[in-house]
Amino acid sequence: MRLSYYFLPTLKENPSEAQIISHRLMLRTGMIFQASAGIYAWLPLGTRVLRKIEQIVREEQDRTGAQEILMPTIQSAELWRESGRYDAYGLEMLRITDRHDREMLYSPTAEELVTDIARKHIKSYRDLPRMMYQIQWKFRDEIRPRFGVMRGREFLMKDCYSFDLNYEGALVSYRKMLEAYIKTFSRMGLTAIPVKADSGAIGGDLSQEFQVLASTGESLVFYDQALDSIVKNKGEVDVNRLMSLYAAEEGLHDPQKCPVPEDQLKTARGIEVGHIFYFATKYSDAFNACVTGKDGETIPLHMGSYGIGVSRLVGALIEANHDEAGIIWPESVAPFIVGLLNLKPGDNKCDTLCEEIYHKFLNQGIEVLYDDRNERPGAKFANMDLIGIPWQIRVGTRTMETGQIEMKCRRSGEIQELSFESALTSLKKRMAT
Amino acid sequence: MRLSYYFLPTLKENPSEAQIISHRLMLRTGMIFQASAGIYAWLPLGTRVLRKIEQIVREEQDRTGAQEILMPTIQSAELWRESGRYDAYGLEMLRITDRHDREMLYSPTAEELVTDIARKHIKSYRDLPRMMYQIQWKFRDEIRPRFGVMRGREFLMKDCYSFDLNYEGALVSYRKMLEAYIKTFSRMGLTAIPVKADSGAIGGDLSQEFQVLASTGESLVFYDQALDSIVKNKGEVDVNRLMSLYAAEEGLHDPQKCPVPEDQLKTARGIEVGHIFYFATKYSDAFNACVTGKDGETIPLHMGSYGIGVSRLVGALIEANHDEAGIIWPESVAPFIVGLLNLKPGDNKCDTLCEEIYHKFLNQGIEVLYDDRNERPGAKFANMDLIGIPWQIRVGTRTMETGQIEMKCRRSGEIQELSFESALTSLKKRMAT
Numbered sequence: 001m002r003l004s005y006y007f008l009p010t011l012k013e014n015p016s017e018a019q020i021i022s023h024r025l026m027l028r029t030g031m032i033f034q035a036s037a038g039i040y041a042w043l044p045l046g047t048r049v050l051r052k053i054e055q056i057v058r059e060e061q062d063r064t065g066a067q068e069i070l071m072p073t074i075q076s077a078e079l080w081r082e083s084g085r086y087d088a089y090g091l092e093m094l095r096i097t098d099r100h101d102r103e104m105l106y107s108p109t110a111e112e113l114v115t116d117i118a119r120k121h122i123k124s125y126r127d128l129p130r131m132m133y134q135i136q137w138k139f140r141d142e143i144r145p146r147f148g149v150m151r152g153r154e155f156l157m158k159d160c161y162s163f164d165l166n167y168e169g170a171l172v173s174y175r176k177m178l179e180a181y182i183k184t185f186s187r188m189g190l191t192a193i194p195v196k197a198d199s200g201a202i203g204g205d206l207s208q209e210f211q212v213l214a215s216t217g218e219s220l221v222f223y224d225q226a227l228d229s230i231v232k233n234k235g236e237v238d239v240n241r242l243m244s245l246y247a248a249e250e251g252l253h254d255p256q257k258c259p260v261p262e263d264q265l266k267t268a269r270g271i272e273v274g275h276i277f278y279f280a281t282k283y284s285d286a287f288n289a290c291v292t293g294k295d296g297e298t299i300p301l302h303m304g305s306y307g308i309g310v311s312r313l314v315g316a317l318i319e320a321n322h323d324e325a326g327i328i329w330p331e332s333v334a335p336f337i338v339g340l341l342n343l344k345p346g347d348n349k350c351d352t353l354c355e356e357i358y359h360k361f362l363n364q365g366i367e368v369l370y371d372d373r374n375e376r377p378g379a380k381f382a383n384m385d386l387i388g389i390p391w392q393i394r395v396g397t398r399t400m401e402t403g404q405i406e407m408k409c410r411r412s413g414e415i416q417e418l419s420f421e422s423a424l425t426s427l428k429k430r431m432a433t
Numbered sequence: 434m435r436l437s438y439y440f441l442p443t444l445k446e447n448p449s450e451a452q453i454i455s456h457r458l459m460l461r462t463g464m465i466f467q468a469s470a471g472i473y474a475w476l477p478l479g480t481r482v483l484r485k486i487e488q489i490v491r492e493e494q495d496r497t498g499a500q501e502i503l504m505p506t507i508q509s510a511e512l513w514r515e516s517g518r519y520d521a522y523g524l525e526m527l528r529i530t531d532r533h534d535r536e537m538l539y540s541p542t543a544e545e546l547v548t549d550i551a552r553k554h555i556k557s558y559r560d561l562p563r564m565m566y567q568i569q570w571k572f573r574d575e576i577r578p579r580f581g582v583m584r585g586r587e588f589l590m591k592d593c594y595s596f597d598l599n600y601e602g603a604l605v606s607y608r609k610m611l612e613a614y615i616k617t618f619s620r621m622g623l624t625a626i627p628v629k630a631d632s633g634a635i636g637g638d639l640s641q642e643f644q645v646l647a648s649t650g651e652s653l654v655f656y657d658q659a660l661d662s663i664v665k666n667k668g669e670v671d672v673n674r675l676m677s678l679y680a681a682e683e684g685l686h687d688p689q690k691c692p693v694p695e696d697q698l699k700t701a702r703g704i705e706v707g708h709i710f711y712f713a714t715k716y717s718d719a720f721n722a723c724v725t726g727k728d729g730e731t732i733p734l735h736m737g738s739y740g741i742g743v744s745r746l747v748g749a750l751i752e753a754n755h756d757e758a759g760i761i762w763p764e765s766v767a768p769f770i771v772g773l774l775n776l777k778p779g780d781n782k783c784d785t786l787c788e789e790i791y792h793k794f795l796n797q798g799i800e801v802l803y804d805d806r807n808e809r810p811g812a813k814f815a816n817m818d819l820i821g822i823p824w825q826i827r828v829g830t831r832t833m834e835t836g837q838i839e840m841k842c843r844r845s846g847e848i849q850e851l852s853f854e855s856a857l858t859s860l861k862k863r864m865a866t
Binding site for chain 2: 005006007009030033035036039040041042043044046047048050051065067068069070071072073074075076079091092094096098099102104106113116117120121130132137139141143153154
């Protein structure tokens with residue numbers, strides 16, 4: 001993509017309305033546009049990141065055997081009365097009356113509808129186990145939306161639901177999802193600690209929240225340091241060991257009862273990005289969602305639900321990956337892998353070389369943002385640093401003299417001089433792993 | 434995917450509530466689940482097709498230089514009052530009041546919001562041209578929703594918007610989109626005729642609707658037969674010739690004034706799946722969305738908008754591709770390319786061979802649905818025919834004897850006996866083109 005043509009409305013000043021760094025940076029880099037209180041449009045740079053995150057979430061959900069579905073955002077109040085949540089949800093639920101005066105609502109989550117689907121289509125123990133997920137917009141009418149996409153009203157969420165015959169089956173599903181979450185977050189370069197969670201409004205027994213570690217996080221997390229290496233694992237996850245290790249949020253952490261020796265207990269700030277929980281037959285009882293067992297008996301479905309805040313993750317990623325110059329995207333979620341900087345636009349040789357390099361990247365399937373604008377080098381450096389592209393390739397006068405380009409690593413700040421071919425080879429190697 | 438594990442709740446009987454074939458087949462094949470009047474959940478088979486269509490639409494939009502964004506579904510009434518459409522839209526607009534008594538609505542289209550983004554971020558003639566699109570859920574509160582996803586209330590739409598300095602620029606954008614639409618629909622194996630359209634509520638001058646030809650279509654289309662070969666083109670589209678040829682819907686067709694000789698005029702039934710139009714400065718005037726020109730003058734943006742009914746296309750595809758046995762998916766949008774049928778489940782040799790074939794397909798990246806269920810061959814044939822997988826690979830007793838499998842083409846009905854390796858080679862060739 002040529003920057004001269006890319007819709008990237010960056011701001012020169014920090015927007016005054018933004019209190020936290022991710023909100024500030026998302027506005028400054030033109031990733032988002034505020035449409036109403038707590039409601040954002042995603043502009044091209046933001047949309048690219050959101051789609052990357054969505055795709056990693058989807059791949060790891062698929063790997064568990066969960067199957068993708070899509071439930072509507074507008075649902076009938078009737079269905080939510082069956083579970084009792086139409087009244088219980090309070091003002092956070094966006095309530096709507098349609099032209100025929102039917103009461104509807106904007107789905108804040110989807111246990112009711114997925115249980116309705118299950119009771120109509122899952123009839124036999126042979127149809128189990130079953131996991132279904134969707135990546136779909138949700139709405140919660142927060143009284144005081146703030147922090148940009150971190151606590152917006154309209155947000156993109158992945159919600160998965162499991163259906164099993166009994167507790168033992170549900171535990172297998174729960175553990176699969178736990179493993180998928182570890183892989184999902186570690187692929188994004190995040191350290192996400194699963195902590196004991198309150199069961200909250202939905203109720204439950206097995207219940208864990210995923211807290212992404214970031215110094216700006218809203219909650220305080222206490223955890224066994226042995227978790228660090230397990231949750232950063234991209235390969236096989238030791239679920240048994242993971243579940244045996246202590247981790248709790250401030251409110252649930254009791255120093256008196258904590259089993260971890262003080263010198264192994266870590267404390268860090270975290271941002272909640274996911275929640276997995278088992279809630280037994282809470283909804284299947286309410287909806288009479290049962291299957292026929294082997295001997296003809298009627299068995300209520302054991303269910304769990306598993307959420308990831310997909311749009312929230314964009315904010316959390318920035319909270320965990322930035323410096324004073326701007327965002328530092330991990331490669332797996334970066335909007336572009338390479339920023340190509342033409343430092344002498346208008347110079348025939350330099351333009352020709354940049355075009356050549358640009359097309360070589362495109363041909364190799366490496367996403368490149370080419371700064372072909374008529375701007376000073378300093379402005380170009382600052383802009384690429386701000387929007388956080390992992391690798392900068394700089395082409396200027398020296399390149400004409402030495403045949404070498406400069407390659408800057410956004411994260412380390414390190415700059416190497418090398419031939420374009422060597423840079424391409426090293427980037428291709430990184431992409432392959 | 435193993436069918437024994439796939440959530441595919443097919444129905445034995447035709448659902449009585451469905452009046453048209455696509456609605457009937459989508460319910461029978463378990464592609465969708467009705468959640469409320471005109472509101473559907475997409476189950477795994479339907480979601481796969483929807484995602485395939487979405488991806489083709491995205492690729493062809495990207496190719497035009499349009500950039501993907503995402504606008505929120507819930508928008509403020511205030512914005513829609515600026516254009517006058519808050520009152521003009523009538524009861525089809527789903528109106529909502531939030532907890533702070535602010536008037537909101539569920540976006541039925543997004544000219545207002547995109548113009549708001551443009552007026553805040555597109556300031557100079559140098560920022561033009563610009564095209565932005567989104568693939569996002571919309572809501573129109575139809576008084577009598579029917580025909581399944583063909584006239585649902587909540588639906589997935591691609592909407593693109595172009596911004597130019599003047600009419601000439603807007604015409605270039607319009608033509609790019611016209612070409613993209615031809616490619617989009619022809620990649621899906623559809624014949625889509627662009628016909629002159631009424632400007633409708635939004636107003637305009639250049640305005641064409643795309644009608645997918647299907648004998649069950651709701652409208653009657655009159656067109657120059659020379660269009661047939663142009664719109665089926667997947668390569669370079671001759672836009673000049675395309676725009677010069679006559680095509681009109683019944684309401685706008687005047688036999689007295691039609692320039693096409695009778696023997697070159699074709700008549701066919703069509704389903705509207707897209708609409709492109711130029712509406713000049715209608716919204717930029719209302720929103721004061723202007724840029725500064727070369728000489729410092731203020732110039733209102735010339736805009737166009739370009740829609741594709743993504744979820745509606747699923748229905749249109751079925752209307753255009755079915756027979757008495759069920760759906761016949763074109764390969765480019767098929768949920769799976771191959772249906773693998775184990776005709777002797779439980780037979781050790783047959784199971785082993787099927788597993789081997791199943792994994793070979795997976796390793797080659799060919800999407801395969803493996804019917805490993807304990808069912809009779811006849812039931813398996815009927816099921817694969819019903820859900821419309823383009824190629825069936827049948828493995829049974831004869832395969833053990835001859836070493837050959839049966840490969841059935843769903844569309845032609847033709848069955849060949851050949852070695853698995855030959856089948857794989859021929860499928861790989863098809864995928865590559």
